[in-house]
Amino acid sequence: MQKELSYTIEEIAQLLKVSKLTIYDLVKKGELPVFRVGRQIRVGADDLDQYIQLQKTAPSQKIKAPAHVETTVPEFPSESIIISGQDIVLDLLGKHIEEISGLKTLRSYAGSLNSLLSMYQGKGDIVSLHLYDGDTGEYNLPYVKKILGSFPYIVINLLSRKAGFYVQKGNPKQLTDWKDLKQKQITLVNREIGSGARILLDEKLRIHQIPAKSIHGYSRIESSHISVASAVATGTADVGVGIEKAAKMVEVDFIPLTIERYDLVILKTPENARLIQAVKESLASAALQSEIHSLGDYDVSQMGKVLYETL
Incomplete structure (x- = not known):
């Protein structure tokens, strides 16, 4: 069997000199076909080359996934969400969200502030934050209120560390x-x-x-x-x-x-109602709390508490 070269999302972002969230957005729109190896998302080298060539020759046309991968690529566009952040507990959270809602969870490892700015730009579904404000001594809310402005959103505690x-x-x-x-x-x-x-x-x-x-x-x-x-x-x-x-x-x-304080931010939109409910149910789950507690060095006493919510 011939070995096919493939790339991770991070590698493609580096090759194309764009953010990982941009690549995830292409995946969600069905413009860049992917396959899974365990929980990791990968893109075949041939599929990446074809995407690039299509962008060169027909930039005004909507790019569609090649026919030969349609039967094996998961349906990402409306049934997947992106969770930003690096902590391993986000993998556990993603697993529980999938079990409760059926949504597929993808991961972005962008930093807190960059992820929040991407949410402002309409990218990303769940942003995890640990942003310290020296003027107030508070975490996260000062940044969320300033950056998201008039957007409707909810802030929920995940843990403290x-x-x-x-x-x-x-x-x-x-x-x-x-x-x-x-x-x-x-x-x-x-x-x-x-x-x-x-x-x-x-x-x-x-x-x-x-x-x-x-x-x-x-x-x-x-x-x-x-x-x-x-x-x-x-x-x-x-x-x-x-x-x-x-x-x-x-x-x-x-x-x-x-x-x-390590919190989660989700925009309150009609499309996200199912997601918000799944996150709340996941964080209230004794099973998830037990899994995180067993890792050590995490305080889950406020896990699931709604810290701020717009009307």
Whole structure:
């Protein structure tokens, strides 16, 4: 059997120099055929080439999936939803949503702020957020209210978790507070712009009046909590900001500095009524709460609580 080359959604986004949400949107519209390997979505190289050629030769025509894949590609357009965020609990949530509603769940790993901005632009179905506002000390709602504006939406708590510093074993630099980042001998590893961890760091630097340019390594970017923790573990950085769970997966110490609230945002539209109900039922499920609690390092005491809802 000849081996067929295929790509992940992230790889295609990089090849075409667009966001992953743009690729997911093409999938949902049926313009880019896909297949599943377990829970992962992949696109065949031939199908990608054909999509590109069709865009070149007939940009005004609606692109349709090639006939040879129609019997094997899931029907995405009206029966799939996109959940943004990186935490593993979102995979568990997606599974329960599928069981309750029959909707297919796809994942986008974009950061909190970028996902919220995409929702404003009409992309994405469930956005997960952990955005700290330094002026109010509150998570998420200040950003949602400003960005979504007059959109109708609902904000529901998923969980709470600890965030803080990843440091090398034994904490040789003795980093215990945000103000310790003023030490000029510190080498930082950062997260990408728009991620919750990056916004938390930037807000704390602003509050403590620490210029970002004064911190060595501030411009070094990693795209996940695990990658940040790994950079600290290997000694290429002294400190990074992230959540407790990743520290236990990598050989680093964790210095807790805040409890962050991790919430879900969904637009309140007639089309989303079924989705909102499925999310509420999933979050109220003892089975899902038990699965998340068993992972450790998560507080599910407020899980499912509606924190804000427009009329």
